[in-house]
Amino acid sequence: MTRKVLSGSYAQSYAAKLARAQVISAYPITPQTSIVEKLAEFVATGELAAQFIKVESEHSAMQVCISASALGARTYTATSSQGLLLMHELLHWASGMRAPIVMGVVNRAVAPPWNIGADHTDTISQRDTGWIQFYAESNQEVLDTVLEAYRLAEDPQVRLPAMVNEDAFYLSHTVEPVDVPDPETVDRFLPPREAHAVLVPGETMRLGSFTGPDHYVEFRERLAEANARVPKVFAEVEAEFRDATGRDHEGAVPTYRVDDADAVLVTMGTATTTARSVVDELRAEGRKVGLAKIRLFRPFPEDEVQRLARVADRIGVADRSWTFGRTGPVATEVAAALYTAPRRPALTGFLAGIGGRDVTPHEVRRMYDTLLSREAPTTHWVDLEEQGVKVDG
Amino acid sequence: MIEIRFHGRGGQGAVLASELLAQAAFLDGKSPQSFPFFGVERRGAPVTAYTRIDDRPVRLRTSIPNPDVVVVLDPGLLGTTRVTDGIRPHGLLLVNTPKSSEELEAPDGVRRAAVDATKIALSHGLGTPMMPIVNTAVLGALARATGVVSLEALSRAIEQFVPRSPVENRLAARDGYTTVRTVEVGALLSPLPVGAPVPRPSGEGPIAVVPSETIHTAAWRTFTPKIHLERCTKCNFCWKFCPDDAIEFDPQGFPRIRLAYCKGCGICAAECPPKTIEMLETLA
Structure with missing residues (x-):
């Protein structure tokens, strides 16, 4: 473990790196934050073996994550306010296709008036998309929750996308001491994603294609059931995280x-x-x-x-x-x-x-x-x- | 806990200064917290940054209305920003200025410290005369004037986290440390009052309104355009290209700068076909 003075944005970047995200896709301009800038640096220097795919909009960034996730990759993206709103349509696709994407969101106000301050309207507006939503209180919690979110999202009983949200400025731009766990510790807690029900070249399978009323209801019911299993699986993930790192974030409602x-x-x-x-x-x-x-x-x-x-x-x-x-x-x-x-x-x-x-x-x-x-x-x-x-x- | 508020302009390194201070305090074994506040990320726009340093983890996530120390990186801000708002008794105002600490204007009872960080920065080749990078010299002065971090920790933080010219920045910090001077004038018994950061919108009517004049964007200006009318052809290019509608016309049809809205971007000077517009440095 190393103790570093990190911003909440960099806490996301370090967590995605420790999680060994394989595909990272992001739109790099406003309202993007330094989260993906740091990740691009990790990829460029070879510290993180991932594909960084720069796209022309947040909508496309989410599509890249969905597609890569459908092939079994561990994916990460980050956004904020209006960028998250632009992703909205594809957030439903991600949960419906059961893609265990983890996304960092810097909670910022929605325009107008134009404002980049802390405000939960952006993520609250995504409440009904079927994503797991965490809200963090400190940069340590940001880093740890991203790691936990991968375990939870990829659990075979869950298979849902998760967003880890942090308040603009009060976390995203705030530097404070953070314990960064060793890669070996994280590797033990978070092994590579077990790919099942993913697309394999040469094998015929469809994800997210048309279904009539005779099947649609069953798909949505499975999605609801997966959500219902989150509390139990999250409790297990928390216990294992505690054993692995000695840190306890005290569950869903501390x-x-x-x-x-x-x-x-x-x-x-x-x-x-x-x-x-x-x-x-x-x-x-x-x-x-x-x-x-x-x-x-x-x-x-x-x-x-x-x-x-x-x-x-x-x-x-x-x-x-x-x-x-x-x-x-x-x-x-x-x-x-x-x-x-x-x-x-x-x-x-x-x-x-x-x-x-x-x-x-x-x-x-x-x-x-x-x-x-x-x-x-x-x-x-x-x-x-x-x-x-x-x-x- | 000690609370420090930085006032600077976008591009001067106020945000990096507050972060470097946090890194240095961490190296000293303290528990720091540091964050900036800005609206528009533009060169010249006033920026505020905050640093808290404590022996245990900081348990506040708010801006700093009542600072122990106020650091001003650009003396030009003294005229437009109420930098001493909310300062505590025994509080310290540290300003980058060629003036002596005795000459600094501040409410009675506020301790004053002055350092010529611009001169120090330029002597080590940090930045340009138009945009000197003064943050490390100011931090050296802060270390000496407050004792909140050691010069050694500050030097190590600069070495680790300043991407360009770490050697020159360390020397600038050392020079700031050795040349800062502090004076006390009177005594302050309670914190100075805090004004609203900007006028709040009116509560009457169905839609909240903030009149444009109350948002003082002219305070961002570090250069002011001067039109040499004798060469002006009334082509109106300045008016067409001004992004802030800061050009109006006099009764003879000559352009005139509306200084209340001009941010000093210099686009008018660049676009003017006969080059009649000169950008003059705005003096503090």
């Missing part, structure tokens, strides 16, 4: 100081780090608050979220994107999970930090204040109230 909590805030992405330090401050003041992080967003970890209902009467959800005409997308998921929970806590949704707006300790503290107040509202746009504007659902 919690912090939730025991005996009156209020729990649910976060996704980098707001978690800041919120954790606020929890410590509030606990020191004698206020019983806790934190839960959505690390795996798709498939949504319903059981883990239901467990939160047993500990707290009040749950808040800090969303970094908004579903127009409804509410925060994570809040919607949490609400749906709590509907069948044995107890139903009061739920408040917060919108905080879109378009790269800072989620400061001050704002997190105000979220807890709101949660603990007698009548917490349904939804809150944090940091707008100070300007005299309040949107309350």
Whole structure:
């Protein structure tokens, strides 16, 4: 193991290199990040034996990954915001063709107005494409989750594409110390992809071709079943990763100081780090608050979220994107999970930090204040109230 | 934990400076975190970068509104950016400037440090007189003025992570270290107030609006066009090619620069057929 000061973008590059990705395809211009720049360098210097295929759009980058994956290759690509939106059509193809592609996404706001700040709207808009979605909180988690994502995606019981998402700037451009595991350690944890149900020259097989109503339903049902198997397989992958590296990222919904909590805030992405330090401050003041992080967003970890209902009467959800005409997308998921929970806590949704707006300790503290107040509202746009504007659902 | 905010312009190396500082702190056994903030990746546009250094992993993922140290790589920014916003009591303002630390303008109570990083950079052949690469000289000054990293760790970080002219950059860091001067003027009892980074859109009406004048893109300008009207043929090429609609016409039909919008790109000067437009360096 080597300890290096790495950006969140380079954490993706190092992970894809350690995973020995065989085909990497990317569109190199805005909104691309330095993830693929570094990978192109690894390929050019011979440090990574992969084919780097530069294409004219993100749409084509995903097509290259799907095709290479259909032939049994381990593939990687990366993108961000508008580039991810352009890929949308092919994201459905990737999951439908059961291509275990791993993609790094730097979460950036969607235009207009033009903005490159942290915001989850780009990946939330891909929620229903059948991809596994992870959201990372630190550069270490980015690197480790990419490695775990390959194991999970390629598992014969799963065979689904996975995206590992990281907040723009707060991770992508942030350098901090990261433990980079040795290649031998990673090779033991992540052996070469076992290719089955792939195209073989000379043998006749079709992937993704036409089916009528008599077969389509079965294909989609298998896809749904594969999603349903993710929690169990992910737990196994986490255990093996822990054994291999000694690091534990605590599953799909890691919690912090939730025991005996009156209020729990649910976060996704980098707001978690800041919120954790606020929890410590509030606990020191004698206020019983806790934190839960959505690390795996798709498939949504319903059981883990239901467990939160047993500990707290009040749950808040800090969303970094908004579903127009409804509410925060994570809040919607949490609400749906709590509907069948044995107890139903009061739920408040917060919108905080879109378009790269800072989620400061001050704002997190105000979220807890709101949660603990007698009548917490349904939804809150944090940091707008100070300007005299309040949107309350 | 010590929090440092860098102010520079795109192309000057402010982002690399904040990263190099993090690498150096790591070599010193500390736990650093560093990241930049920028909107448009363009030469001359103001860039802010942040570095936190602590003995344990940093548990904040936000920008730095209340810095312990503010580093200014381009003295021209002092007139357009409120660099001392939010600075803490006993905070330090370090500026790349030929002025002495006593001559630096800053609110009372802010400690001031000055280093002529441009001169140092040019003496080691780093960058050009128009665009000197001052980051390593400034970091040397920062190491001395704050003690936040050792010069030895900084030199090792430069050796490992500066792709071009590592030897010259190490010498520049050493010169910054030896020539920086710090003064204290008065005492600050609480952090200076923080203003909104840009005017927030108005909350009235169905669509949020930010008037163009409030986004001060003219602050990106390091060169200003001057039109020599005696040779102007009124061909309007400058107006046609200006990407920012920063050219208007006087009642006689001669072009005039709208300085509130001009970013100083120089396209008008390049396109002008009789070459009547001169680009003059904008002085701080």
